[in-house]
Amino acid sequence: MxxxxxxxxxxxxxxxxxxxxxxxxxxxxxxxxxxxxxxxxxxxxxxxxxxxxxxxxxxxxxxxxxxxxxxxxxxxxxxxxxxxxxxxxxxxxxxxxxxxxxxxxxxxxxxxxxxxxxxxxxxxxxxxxxxxxxxxxxxxxxxxxxxxxxxxxxxxxxxxxxxxxxxxxxxxxxxxxxxxxxxxxxxxxxxxxxxxxxxxxxxxxxxxxxxxxxxxxxxxxxxxxxxxxxxxxxxxxxxxxxxxxxxxxxxxxxxxxxxxSQIHPVSPSTIASVLKALIAGTRDYVRKCGFDRVVIGLSGGIDSAVVLAIAAMALGKERVKSVFMPSRFTSKDNYEDTRLLADHFGVHYEIIPIDAIYEAFVRALPGETHIDAPGITEQNIQARVRGSILMAIANAENCLVLSTGNKSELAVGYCTLYGDMNGGLAVISDVPKTMVYEIARWINREETLIPQRILTKAPSAELRPDQTDQDDLPPYEILDGILRAYVEEGKSAEEIAALGFDTDTVTDVLGRIDRNEYKRYQAAPGLKVTSKAFGFGRRFPLAKRWAPA
The missing domain is CATH 3.60.110.10 (Carbon-nitrogen hydrolase)
Known part of the structure; x- marks a missing residue:
């Protein structure tokens, strides 16, 4: 037959x-x-x-x-x-x-x-x-x-x-x-x-x-x-x-x-497969939801760079708008890298500084505030200013905001509700940070489309002077290993520590994952590429009195 x-x-x-x-x-x-x-x-x-x-x-x-x-x-x-x-x-x-x-x-x-x-x-x-x-x-x-x-x-x-x-x-x-x-x-x-x-x-x-x-x-x-x-x-x-x-x-x-002739080629590696999956998922989500354009906030970091690359490959450069929203804490490198990134992919690029909005917002708050040495409140305000600008553009231009947070950040709550979590689709929310770098290197395998400095600089939210992610988090290699063992493999704290991870670090990371469930309930839908993604495939109560041992 x-x-x-x-x-x-x-x-x-x-x-x-x-x-x-x-x-x-x-x-x-x-x-x-x-x-x-x-x-x-x-x-x-x-x-x-x-x-x-x-x-x-x-x-x-x-x-x-x-x-x-x-x-x-x-x-x-x-x-x-x-x-x-x-x-x-x-x-x-x-x-x-x-x-x-x-x-x-x-x-x-x-x-x-x-x-x-x-x-x-x-x-x-x-x-x-x-x-x-x-x-x-x-x-x-x-x-x-x-x-x-x-x-x-x-x-x-x-x-x-x-x-x-x-x-x-x-x-x-x-x-x-x-x-x-x-x-x-x-x-x-x-x-x-x-x-x-x-x-x-x-x-x-x-x-x-x-x-x-x-x-x-x-x-x-x-x-x-x-x-x-x-x-x-x-x-x-x-x-x-x-x-x-x-x-x-x-x-x-x-x-x-x-x-x-009936053996058609498929992805040659896991990373190539994940990238094709994210491109297909982004393209179909945007189009099946009735949109034809997206807007992305660029930071100069690896996450927004990879999301921009995925969007451009999924939808075409003419359907992607990128916005760079610098503050007084933004490095000169990020001005250069975001511009170069947008040019390499041929997408629309514009700069909207946020300092004046940030200052007005902070000064309107009651009590003591710290504009130039921001604490967590002032840092979150910067993220929320940027998120509001992106949502305003989406409203005005009938396009979809793509949020750029990765799985590692979402797991431990290293993200801001109503700020960088704003969006209609979280493209890489099931991609651990270390894998984001792997995807970027795969994208650059034949041509340097993502500027090399984006891959080599220390990751930073740039919400306060001289900030890096590792001021607040374990190295991503360690964080991602614990995250994979706990979320995807269902291991206990004791089993994870037995893999060679520091017991105190394991306890801290698992506690953060548990405490930040409320943020993930309010996150944009994200594309599933691992065996266990945050979302409706992982259902945990918010109001509880139990934490992993």
């Missing part, structure tokens, strides 16, 4: 747009003489629609969109996904469903069996699992049709399994000689490599060709990398789609040798 794997970038709830993309890919697959074209999980509505699933009209619109596809899919079969109503009185009201359609007919319908309810996933909130799984026969193949998590419960891969049943085991026992998995697998920097090993092992274990179609693009904080794949019965990779771009690849299950 000749099978096209089609990965598209759907817009959640834009059924007309999504159906048009599906039909276009169907036509392309038919032109390539394919028997079947496979799309991603819930491709008709886009994933994840969250509580839109609780809206009756949304579900009806999805069903009518599916019906509209029936007449468009002729001379070829197609596998598509959409939410459907649970016909039974018992259980959750919906199913996460997949359909095999052809020539105006629904040939087969199945529903997702394993419903993830962890991290960013909350499918048990909406969906009832399938009560049974069964194969379907199509053009001489016995197909086991599965949906995303259904393939993530193999006892030989996952030692601590979340589910009692394994749909793949059941389908292959029923005689499946082709496995199809439609997916919306959320990206994190380690997942593509693990996912590839998982799917390869499943093809080898069951000695069955494996077709995997993944969603691509960004939806809110989540990024989907695509990287759809096809494996032969020996676990050999016979097709791979691009990462972070719409694409189509073709698998011929009867072809004895691999067609190298």
């Amino acid at each position: 000749k099978i096209a794997i089609a990965q598209i970038n759907p817009i959640i709830g834009n059924f007309k747009h999504n159906v048009e993309k599906i039909v276009s890919m169907v036509q392309k697959a038919r032109q390539r003489s394919c028997d079947l074209v496979v799309f991603s999980e819930m491709v008709i509505s886009g994933y994840p629609p969250l509580d839109l699933l609780e809206n009756r009209q949304f579900i009806e619109d999805g069903w009518h969109a599916l019906l509209s596809l029936l007449s468009a899919v002729d001379g070829i079969g197609a596998v598509v996904g959409v939410a459907t109503r649970n016909p039974n009185d018992l259980g959750k009201p919906l199913h996460n469903s997949a359909f095999l359609i052809e020539n105006g007919r629904i040939l087969h319908q199945t529903s997702k069996t394993l419903l993830p309810t962890y991290d960013v996933f909350d499918e048990s909130r909406y969906f009832e699992p399938a009560s049974a799984v069964q194969c379907t026969d199509y053009k001489g193949k016995r197909i086991g049709l599965t949906i995303c998590e259904d393939a993530w419960n193999d006892k030989d891969v996952f030692k601590n399994r979340l589910y009692r049943i394994d749909p793949l085991e059941k389908l292959t026992a029923e005689g499946a000689d082709l496995i199809v998995n439609i997916s919306a697998s959320v990206y994190d920097m380690h997942k593509p490599a693990f996912r590839k090993r998982l799917l390869q092992s499943l093809a080898q274990k069951y000695r069955t060709p494996f077709i995997y179609a993944n969603q691509v693009g960004g939806n809110d904080s989540l990024i989907f990398d695509g990287s759809s794949m096809g494996f032969d019965a020996a676990g050999g990779l016979c097709a791979q789609a691009l990462d972070f771009e719409e694409d189509m690849v073709v698998v011929d299950t009867e072809r004895p040798s691999v067609d190298d």
Whole structure:
């Protein structure tokens, strides 16, 4: 069987747009003489629609969109996904469903069996699992049709399994000689490599060709990398789609040798992958939210430089405005570096000094103040003046503010509410500071676009004379190591100290992470690139009387 794997970038709830993309890919697959074209999980509505699933009209619109596809899919079969109503009185009201359609007919319908309810996933909130799984026969193949998590419960891969049943085991026992998995697998920097090993092992274990179609693009904080794949019965990779771009690849299950033209290139390294993810996430968030321009406050530091680079690559230089807002504490180097940075990327650049506003603000406060030797209050005022200027520009010019704080700062509260945290999207809020430097070096790999001095100077907020970040924080190499162990790996203070970190430093950092949850509740949505990002995938109470030991 000749099978096209089609990965598209759907817009959640834009059924007309999504159906048009599906039909276009169907036509392309038919032109390539394919028997079947496979799309991603819930491709008709886009994933994840969250509580839109609780809206009756949304579900009806999805069903009518599916019906509209029936007449468009002729001379070829197609596998598509959409939410459907649970016909039974018992259980959750919906199913996460997949359909095999052809020539105006629904040939087969199945529903997702394993419903993830962890991290960013909350499918048990909406969906009832399938009560049974069964194969379907199509053009001489016995197909086991599965949906995303259904393939993530193999006892030989996952030692601590979340589910009692394994749909793949059941389908292959029923005689499946082709496995199809439609997916919306959320990206994190380690997942593509693990996912590839998982799917390869499943093809080898069951000695069955494996077709995997993944969603691509960004939806809110989540990024989907695509990287759809096809494996032969020996676990050999016979097709791979691009990462972070719409694409189509073709698998011929009867072809004895691999067609190298169907192995499309993906990111060559983790850092390259993270950068592509951030570019895709930024582009889709801005455009899907209805904006076409962004504004960024430049400081002369590494974070705002990397955010500007990502924005320019995502949207084009003409859609990016940069603003430098110096004070009496701003170094001459930062005047030069911000100008050079903006020139290298060709973006609009302007200077708006904040000293007069800062002074007027401070002098209006009651009690003793310190304009030239600022304490925390005066430092925060500077950040809030800058944040207000950026928001005013956004209001006046109908553009989106991109905030520039990184994960390390957000973790320990080294950021100002209603100041540098202002924005509609926090582009690098899931990128630790040390990785921000790695991304900058990758951007500069062929040409020095980010001025070298930005990479070598000591990081500083420049809110008081001679200030550096390490006046208030541990070195970022240490901070990021503790942060990764605590937030992403779930280790205790004792376990982290056993890794070689100073016990007092561990206690201090974990305390800061815990105390600053209230700031993160008020932060702009940020793009997820690690296994555990701050946001709705990490839920902690604000009012509590417990702290990590």
